[in-house]
Structures are given as structure tokens and as C-alpha cells.
Amino acid sequence: MLVRKQQIPPQRPSSSELNALAGHTVFCSEFKYRRGTEIFGEAEPIQYLYQVKSGAVRSYKLLADGRRQIMAFHLPGDIFGVENGVVHRFTAEAIVETNVRLTDRQNVVEQECGGATATNNVLRLVTGSLQHAETHMLLLGRKTAIEKVAAFLIEMDVRLTAAGVMSLPMNRRDIADYLGLTLETVSRALSQLRDRDILSFIGQSQRQIVLRDRARLTDFDQ
Template identity: 80%
Template sequence: MLVRTQENASRRSGSSELNALAGHAVFCSEFKYHRGSEIFGEGEPLEYLYQVKSGAVRSYKLLADGRRQIMAFHLPGDIFGVENGAVRRFTAEATVETTVRLTIRQNVVDEELGLAAATNNILKLVTSNLQHAETHMLLLGRKTSIEKVAAFLIEMDVRLSAAGVLNLPMNRRDIADYLGLTLETVSRALSQLRDRDILAFIGHSHREIMVRDRAKLAMFDH
């Protein structure tokens, strides 16, 4: 299935990132998703490639015991939905109000076009995804809870920070399911970092975070 809660879909030329991936001009549609809306589900046909225009998307897999393991967060500019095989291995959902662009996968990977640039670009994207998966596995298996949370904040600081403030587009449950921790453990680790004056919370939701001491935060990520 394509989209459950889209609004104001419009046909338009592809973004520069999707054009660069394909190696030629592609056309894409633009859809809006409400927080928690599914973009695609595990087991669905692999028909489309996506790019986040605004908001954020989580990719996750439900484990046999019913727990949710978030594999990645896709942020503005990120291209996602690139997988091998005929069906989706993960589910993707909007974590906040989100706008995505999508294009038919065949527009990018059509072998008849014979574009070496597209093949190289897709291989680079797949390699980048594999590197992220490797880093994520190491984070899950080898770090203490405060080290995991610090590593997550450093990643988000690089990808999101504007004017020194992190505006996280995911809640603490999402962070916990990404790091393989409980909600309480994530909250406790964030409080410890605040108490050490490494970060400060802005507002009541605690999604806006000011990193006061990046050097000290980096000491936990080793």
C-alpha cells in the first residue's frame, strides 16, 4: 500500500538529491503524514524510494516477543527505502508531522537506462546504510546506558543542531527503542548528563536540548 494519511499530494519534478541518485531527472509525488502514520509496512512490495523533506521518519522491526527495535531515524534530506529483495524488511513511520517525496523505484534503478552513475550512487547509499547498521550494532552491544545516550546525542548534534540547540523529532520511547534501553533508563541517563552540566533542557517537553559541553559529552562516546 502507498500512503494512509496523505494530504495534498502533488506531482512535481524530483528533488536534486533524488535526481542525483538516479543520475537523471525523475518525477516524484509529495505527501504529508501525521505523527505516527505508517509510510510503508514490513512485507509490502518494494515499489518506491523516499526522501524526507521535513519532519522525521523511524524505520523499525517488530521482534518475536513484541518489542520494537528502531533501526534508523531519517531526517530532512535523507533518502530511505533503499533495500534489496522484492519486499520491505522494515516498517517506516513518521515521528512528527512529516512531508516526504517519493518516486517509483524503477525510475531510479531501471536497467534499461544503463546509467553507471545511478548504479554507483545507489551502491554508495547502500554502503552508507550498512556502515550505519554496523555502528548501531556496536552501540547496542558494547556500551553502557549513558554511553549509548551520549552517542545518540552526538549523532543528532551532527545531523540536526541549529544555533547550538537540538530539537529532537522523536520522543524518549523512540530513543529507548533505538538504543535497546528502557524508557526509564534513557530518562535517567539524560538527567545524569544534565546534572553534570553537559546539557540543558529547554521547554517542558525536553525535546529541545542545549549541549553545553561537547568535549565532555564526547568522552562518553569512545
């Protein structure tokens, strides 16, 4: 059993997104993961498909020199763990306390009912993941730190902003490991954007951000 829990809870009908992925009604279990808890590890066999119900998850690889490279952030509604191999290429870990739905991979891709639909949908998800990886590689190739941070904020603005406020579940170390920068460089870039009145922070943690000038922020993402 690969799920980091003592006992599988009762199953219940899955979310509409998982049903749409499978092409038929599937059942899922729900787990709560504490901050920093591993959901699955790199090189483990793929057994489940996952969806973030609340909280946030990071997918990462540990590099040969011991550094951590975060490949993606999975936010509420996102389906993850969908790969085109038999083992996971990354480790997935809860960033904050996170509720996750999971269903056996066979429920989605090996059922006769909706089989062709499920296969096509899974392929689309895998393709989307590859496109994100390509975009991420381009992001890592940006010349300046402020360009990288601006591109990250634009991505999170689409995915996280509600009522005018962007609430980041990840800390600056996570952002640095996603962008291939140091913690100090990320902090400096955010401060520069604040000093230019492009954004402002709410609260001492500075994880709540108000984008005051999206047009000028986008200028860095050209």
C-alpha cells in the same frame, strides 16, 4: 497501491538529491503523513524511494516478544526505502507530521538514461545503510546506558543542531527503542548528563537540548 493515501497528487520535478541518485531528472509526488502514520510496512514489495522533506521518520522491526527495535531515524533531506531486496525489511512510520517526496523505484534504477550511474549511487546508499546498521549494532553493545545515550546525542548533534540548539523530533520512548534501553533508563542517563552540566534542556518537553560541553560528552563515546 502501497502508499497510504487516497490519490496520487500531481508529480513535479524531484529534489537535487533524488536527481543525483538517479543520474537524471526524475519526477516525484509529495505526501503529508500525520504523526504515527505508517509509510510502508515490513515485507511489503519495494515500489518507491522516499525522501524526507520535513518532519522525521523511524524505521523499525517488531521483535518476537512484542518489543519494538528502531533501526534508524530519517531526518529532512534523507533518502530512505533503498534496499537490496524486493521487499522492505523494516516498517517506516512518521514520528511527527511529516512531508515526504516519493518516486517510483523504476524511475531511478531502471531507466536507460543514467542507468549505470543510478545503479552505483543506489549501491552506495545501500552500503551506507549497512554501515549504519553495523554502527548501530556496536552502539547496542555498549556497556553502560550513559555511553549509549552520549553516542546518540553526538549523532543527533551532527544531524539536527541549529543555532546551538538540538531539537529532537523523537520522544524518549523512541530513543529507548533505538538504544535498546528502557524509557526510565534513558531519562536517568539524560538527567545525569544534565546534573554534570554537560547539557541543558529548553522547554517542558525537554526535546530541545543545548550541549554545554561536547568534549566531556565525547569522552563517553570512546
